Amino acid sequence: TGCFAATADRASLPRADAWFICVPTPLDGEGRPDLGPVRAALETCRAGLRPGALVCLVSTCQPGATNGLCRDVLERDGALIGQDVYLAVSPEREDPGRAESPRRVPRLLGAPDAASLARARGVWERLVDRVVPVATPEIAECAKLLENAYRLVNIALMDELHRGFAALGVPTRAVVAAAATKPFGFAPFWPGAGAGGHCIPVDPGYLQMELARAGQPSALVALAAAANAARPRRVVDAVAAEFDGRLAGRRILVMGVTYKPGVADLRVAAPVAILSGLAARGAVAMWHDPLPVEVEGFARVEDPARCPDGPPEAVILGTPQPSFDLAALPRLAPVAFDPFGLLPRDAGRVVVV
Template sequence: MLSKIAIIGLGYVGLPLAQLFLQNHHTVYGIDYDVKKIESINKGKSYLSDFQDEDIEGMVQTGNFQAGNSYEVISKAEVIILCVPTPLSEDETPDISYIKNAIYKSLPFLKEGQLVILESSTYPGTTEEIIVPLISQNKEFSIGKDFHIAYSPERIDPGQKQFGLEDIPKIVGGVTQKCTERAKSIYETIFKSVVTVSSPKVAEMSKLVENTQRLINISFMNELAIFCDEMDINLWEVINACSTKPFGFTPYFPGPGIGGHCIPVDPLYLLWKAEKHHFELTSIKVAHETNQKMPQFVVEKIAKHIKKPLSTANIFVIGVTYKKDVNDVRESKALDILTSLVELGSKVDYHDPFIPQISIKDSELQSIPLSTEKLRAADCTLILTDHSNIDYDMILEKSNLIIDTRNAMKNKKHLGKVVLL
């Protein structure tokens, strides 16, 4: 069954989804407010680290892909999928303005027989409490009969190469059974496995639980990293030892703080919803607090090991993205660390092959090449992101001191100059 699909939001979720639909011969209308993204697509240029220019060119060359800013194409579509951002507000509460805005702009073009699916990570109840009323109050549709609405959480993990998008089981929960069946039939054309659940709330909760589990476990390791530093214990060695047990232990690893658009954000959506029900999820609170402490711990670690005040220190940072091999700095704790170092008076330079420029304290920093001169001139080389395409042998040989927050030097002889998180 080939369909015409409108995808709203062409970022880390929407663009790979569009590609998968196109590979299976569907027609895709891509919509994004970012003019630069649309221009890049039409020029055959990629703006995602997981995509090559050839991927974009291949999508355009199918003849079945149209990308633009106008919502009018929704009138041509049978399925509308929302892949818009769901960030946190300044007070760390859910910001669902992008979802609402997408629905408002879609309303004039919605018609009987269509299916709307939300994929953005959000709190349980969003589909039924926000999307259904917005559509029902403006359109005389009978949900589940002549119009269908469902939720299906995106489960993309930028940077990982082990599983293709089509290999990741797709969870679907519709407002009615008919909505679920309709959404399932669409996703079955592109995913190898589709898992149906009883409601949108179950599907919404499943995404938050996946990422909340990771926040809690990684934050636990970060808390242990602080404690092991006091005890002079190598936590990485401890984790390796624990991992030899063939059952019952899942390794999680510490770092400079969890970033990205999912793990540090989604649990706070769940926390907010729980508080609305007068329920306190204390484990999320503690994990969030631990995660927020990590940048300061890293700064203190540098101060402890260099031989001069931070106000006169020269720090060379390796990697500023929230995880390896992606070009995404959303919620990256590396930026918090750089900001603190600059505020303390340190001279800070950075190298990141994925991020040519960043803004720190109203100043623009440019990524500089990894060189012998830069490494030798720095009082400390600080590894915040362990990108794969970094010459760690050169860093080890030429640096005076290395603070390694990612255990990037795990297979190298440390020569006494490497300090682990």
């Protein structure tokens, strides 16, 4: 309709009425939040602000970022928040691959002052069905971090219990499905190779940083983060155990390498960590995925039923992509490793990990 334009040239940006900051906020090499992209985006906004413009932080940041970094940059030239320029925060609530329109996802909204909140609410109510105002920016920032810390802890719990249920001979997914019939006090989480992506493994680190600054770091969140980070290594350990601890020269195929089914994104993807772990132990690590992604340093297999040099010695379900025939997957190799509890046990030798 001609109503959308994109540019990488900040000089060509109009003096807009509303600016949404939606840039990545990863962790740096030492596990600390990297707000460099947010700072750069704020500088772009500041250079193009018109009087009365709204700046809304959508990127996930630690509590205090809106009232701290954002305010500091926007007021540097003497402008006052709530008078000359308006500031708010509405943390992203993304679910990549979700078919439902983002318009239906309620938006949290916090602002440093009533005027900024009213201005931001007027904008967001045109874009989404429901806006949920909160009393301070810090409440909105912490709520976003709580959402993903909650998921991290429960995913780590599920991955750990998955091994325990397997040892008991009980199918994990059947247990979860049964528990999920309870209409209160339970939300289903499913086992996997480890939570990846740009949110769940990352956002709790922002929360931990601020909790530690306040002298109250969460031991439970720290344990869950460590367990999630170690999950791919435990999968590799299980493969090694099947071969008496010796993986050198073993040809292992990982089926699916994206962090989430149906989403072509490799950020913090557990299957990529599994490939690296296999290679570190001398295995010939190969991968197959129907999505348009590339994993540098590892051989891609176009047709898993016709691997170069013959069938693999083991196959690992890295990501259950929608197009996979899970019933046939165990027949690709003498042994299949299943972190998800999805593979049928009567199609070949399947090891639950």
